[in-house]
Amino acid sequence: MDLFNLTANQLLTMISSGQISAADVLSSVRVRQQAVGQKTNAFIRTYDETGNGAAFPVPIGIKDNICVKGREVTCASKILKGFRPPYDAAVVEKIKASGGIVLGSLNMDEFAFGSSTESSSYGIVRNPWDLGCVPGGSSGGSAAAVAAGEAVWAIGSDTGGSIRQPASFCGVVGLKPTYGRVSRYGLIAFGSSLDQIGPITKDTTDCARLLGILAGFDHRDSTSVDLPVPDYTKSLDRHVRGLRVGIPKEYFIDGIQPSVLAAVQAAIDFYKKEGALICEISLPHTEYAVATYYIVATAEASSNLARFDGVEYGLRAVPSRPRKAGIVDMYEETRAKGFGNEAKRRIMLGTYVLSAGYYDAYYLRAQKARTLIKNDLDKAFLDCDVILSPTAPTTAFRIGEKTNDPLSMYLSDIFTIPANLAGIPAISLPCGFDEKNLPIGLQLMAAPFAEERLLAAAFAYEQAHGWHVQRAKL
């Protein structure tokens, strides 16, 4: 049996009954990583840690924007080449404390700017289901590694869909927790009012288990919320009778791939058959979400990325012939050489919308639009418990298909962005395959801190179908 294909929950049962040892798991995953790693390019670097003697040290991959003490962490950018943080991120501390083994750093779009993992300076990541397709992004390495069996669990980050959209494209489960649920201490910031760290796993049971490890208050993150962490695995329940499932009419638009629409419609029918109450809801400001997001997120990114200036760490470059005063030349050359095209594009856009004369017209207006989008969702959750939609309008697209059209790339996040703008939790889980055998993702959103409800609704669907046990042939 290929152990790398199993979930942590299955592996734990086998270890407990003495069928296999923890070392067997680790070796199976490492051998698999060596066998298929060149095809997927999911990992940027791997380590050979052996763990701290826990009964079941789960092999975990960490997205390359999360600090691991003493290991190179680069956000897949040249500007951070050689940076070795002197501390562990809060989630890495928690993973290590739980006995988990950090397998290595996972590839991503540079600074998490992208929806396809084509903007990494460590090469593109390929989708395990079809190596000619993107894995989604920005946590494309995380989703591809789990889908390919190169890691049992992976950690991603989600600013506008960067956990859920790649989970959808790679046929795995990804959850973006409520803003404030998981500490961002040690996460290299992109959009500080939007970023959350979350789990990527093969099924909802593992998702619940890993979320329980990651969640919790941390005084080192001022946006961390001091609420008790429930045992999320206890929330997994096959019964959805009486669950109010909201269907937002604005999410069922022209341009959704027909097979995606059909799979999501079948999921709605399932919930109805099981006794859930299906209600049509309206989120009238949905069409403004992408525009709002690309103003807010780039404004925050341009500010967060100001720290990469060639002074404290990473890359430093100076022009061969002086252009301006010494230090300004150094800043401008370092940033020109260190950042890739998409990072430059976002820094430029963010700087523009924050600049004198444009702040009110763009940034302030977007913050007001954000209020309207959040109000829509707050109001919807008075009438329903979860909101159901596709995770993305399409399945995985071809490599290169959208790289010359930034706007069309941005629009692939149309259904995932509202959860970040409103700070609510959302999950993506597999709900079928299209005509090319590419995975389709179902998204469920819930009110703040209602992760248990999300997991319960997702578990009920998952257990009745079995898409989650399908594995990519590599």
Added chain:
Amino acid sequence: MITKETVNYIASLSRLHIDEAENAGFVRNLEDILQYVAKLNKLDVAGVLPTSHVLKMENVFRDDKVSPSLTQQEALSFAIESHAGHYKVPKVIE
């Protein structure tokens, strides 16, 4: 409208050196994206308060207690260039 001059000005605010070819690309990209986000102008936002942050919390303070942190040596250990306990940079004043 985005011009070559606007792009140069924004690049300078962003501390990014860009060449002529890049400039033309940014004119096009920024123009496209700003045209798309202009749809927000259709929204009536009169009387709507801006959301900068979704949590109802403000002024998160900790106790004013000294706790262990990185030593100066640790903090400088990954400096690109340092001298006598400081980061070293190119000349600031001509």
